[in-house]
Amino acid sequence: MDKAIVIENLSKMYKNNRGIQEINLEINKGEIFGFLGPNGAGKTTTMKVMVGLMKADKGDVKINGFSIINNYEKAMNEVGCIIENVNPFPYLTAYENMQLCGRFKKEVNRIRIDECLEITRIIKYKNEKIKNYSLGMKQRLGIAMAILSNPKIIILDEPFNGLDVEGMVEMRELIICLSQKHKTTFFISSHLIHDIELTCDKVGILYNGKLVGVDSTHNILKNYSSLENYYLSEVDLNADY
Template sequence: MDKAIVIENLSKTYKNNRGIQDINLEIDRGDIFGFLGPNGSGKSTTMKVMVGLMKADKGDVRINGYSISQDYEKAMKKVGCIIESVTPFTYLTAYENMKLCGRFYEGVGDMRIDECLDITGLLKFKNEKIKNYSLGMKQRLGIAMAILSNPEILILDEPLNGLDVEAMVEFRKLVLNLSEEHKTTLFISSHLIHDIELTCNKVGILYGGKFSGVDSTQSILKNYSSLENYYLSEVDLNGDS
């Protein structure tokens, strides 16, 4: 089974008529997929439906072959995610937050907690209270929590929001490390085109709730000088439709 995520005819419309329409997408195992689009284009809606935080009007999502609507627990068993923002308990330390999070999973002990904090570069700050953490450190803690159960698939909604340049570079290294060393499949939404270009091997654009389809970053960069130029041409094509 080489498809990690399959989205079929997914639609969700809000009362203001915004939302997503007929999204179809397949993510291969091992891909780093960049879900690109402006704020308000429907990225978070899609991702909330993908992880079962919101019900679709029609269509379905299959993760590792299991339907989100029919077989939720099995679908989510090997998935880690951050949707919208990371909200650790600020009066606790990183270690204490991780310990709390670990109670949701079987067999997560101190060794695994330290390993995840090490992967995300936070091990030396594990006993510091979160209220003293920078925004970038909080984002990294969110990722440490998301990988605690050793997931095969990681779904990250706007993980680069609010990060400074240094933290973005660290994040890119972290994503590539998870993909190469741990064979994790990643689904990352962002409106920061440059970072998607440098991190993801596949890209899909969502604009006004409609999906433009998927292409490999390599193929895009053969035909366009940058991902930004490709993005603008796709938005131009789909903007009025």
């Protein structure tokens, strides 16, 4: 299968000796990959390096075959992402924020904006100012922004945060639907094991900055009663890292 994302020997260390070390990973096109680990494991650092918000000490990331170091614009051309918090302009409406977000993309028009707000189920609130939105509604708006230009790869940092149970179910359904219908590749970080288990085709466990286990969800659930048991087993094996 074609590779959507290839991470090669990626390292980024901070002065406090935390960060990520020697991460190697391949994600196929159309796959939903779950990046699982506790807070502070290095998930966000990895994702920031992947989208060029931070420079790695060592290693490279290739997106659709293009290196983020040597060919950044081409690498990011078909990528939508939310890293850390969604920060739309609070004094603008959802629709106005979407217009701003899509202003550099020719294919983004009124119809496409409405379509994305419909997909994320906030179309009826599109003329409300963001300052009145709940955390979950802002999260949905962030997803709408991430899918606005119809990217082939979507990178989401903790997309289930701030959502109620119904919102989590809808978010899982949305991700699975986009993957199956449009062959969109997803790279999702989370510390919520249950949502990763129900959403992702493949899972990687990041612990103390190191990738300690990568496998398909299918294989994991053949050998373990749940993703949580696999996670605890991998963490236990690598507790002295």
